[in-house]
Amino acid sequence: MSDVYVLGIDMIKFGRYPESSVPKLGAEAARLALEDAGMSIQDMEALYSGNLMQAAAMVGQRILQEIGQTGIPVTNSSNACATGATAFREGWTAIKAGIYDTVLVVGVEQLGKAGLLGGGGGGGIPTEGLLGSGLMPAVFAEAGMEHARKYGTTFEQFAKVSVKNHQHSMKNAKSMYQKETPLEMVMGAEMIAYPNTKLMCSVNVDGAAAAVLVSEKKAREVGMDRCVKVSASVLTSDPWTERDLVMPDVNTCTRRAAKAAYEMAGLGPDDLDLVELHDCFATAEILHYENLGLCGEGEAGKCIDNGETAHGGRIPVNVSGGLLSKGHPLGATGVANIYEITTHLRGAAGDRQVEGARVGLAHVIGLGSACGIHILEKVN
């Protein structure tokens, strides 16, 4: 089976574009990725499009209406917040299978100032606030409290994640915010669902990211210089666990995906130079340090206290600013974090470059649940 390479990849600056549309935002990212690859839409053999909020509305085809209706097969994916990674993996799978040599992947979302996401459902009376909370800030607060229960993780430690990721975003022009948020500001911000304050919740934004994936044959044809190897692509769903019907389990599916990804790449967590992981809430980032094997069990609190995951630390996490500051346009997120990793492996991350980065991991979670992990490697 052919290895798969990222030849071109880019993202638009995450923000609010009420005058634009989902296909237009997707088209903008697609044009940037094609340009980065030095290719045109005529070179693409298939399109894999990821979008969540308009999942029934043929987003991929509408993107082609903006950039060129070449008649190629289009697959539209929707997999909660793992949507972008799922679309990316669909493209990877097709090249791996030897069906195509060159495909385009787009992840796009237009959220605007969407409020709280989640909850709802069923007949009868609304149960939000009656039978607990189904809203995302509370769901991920409860997931964090499980860590607090086991290991004594504190509100302050969770808050430090947000301080770090906001600090990182100061050097990322494509981040929604470039704003420093000291610890007192994070802890003193409006409490949404304890222990997550407003600054510990990801930002609802519009965004798009796109990638051109090629086979080894094509990579050799066009030149390997700019190519980054996709060493692992893994998708899992959540296996049955005792509490998962009332408490979505984002840990088990991440642990299984990480194990499979490390095996596929023939690498371990110690080989990673940087990680972009799914910090949809500050509490979540703490869990994933251990889920991805970045530290030992129960050591995540210490990890954030010691600055091990900050830029310049032992294993920098979310140097892009993460979902907490860069923003979280659901369907675009999974492709955008692969963009971040690729940019560092190319040595093109400017001020925020992780020096000498050779291997990186991109992780997303879709609640319900899905986990997508990609490991990328510098070729030379």
Add this chain to the structure above:
Amino acid sequence: MAEENPTKPLPVAKYLAIPEDGDPYLEGHKCSQCGAIFLGARETCSSCGTSGTCEPTPLSNRGELYVYSIVHRSFPGIEVPYVSAIVDLEGGGTVKGNLINVDPDPEKIQMGMPVEVIYQIAPRKDAEGNEYLTYYFQPRSA
């Protein structure tokens, strides 16, 4: 059709059983093959994949608080703050609900603390004006 008698409240969730005579209770469905407990009836057990093995079983009204969050921002019209709690019931079964009769303050809530299930008429009605019976958790002395 004038109704002389007040109608029986409807259950807030499918897993809240309201017997004709006797007290309401939370109902689980337990797989006889692997012991997994679900809320609501099902054909196939999602833990072991066996069909036709999930039978109704009453769940305990006693349990312990597994984890919680204190919700300060919710949809418009929903009273905050409230405590969203995940409770492990004695003998099996995990249920989510509001924890009441406790200060919404992390200093006052201990994970692992004993709680009990209580049943009350819900403060909300549906569009037809029907009443619902709901459940809450509250602290209990061990």
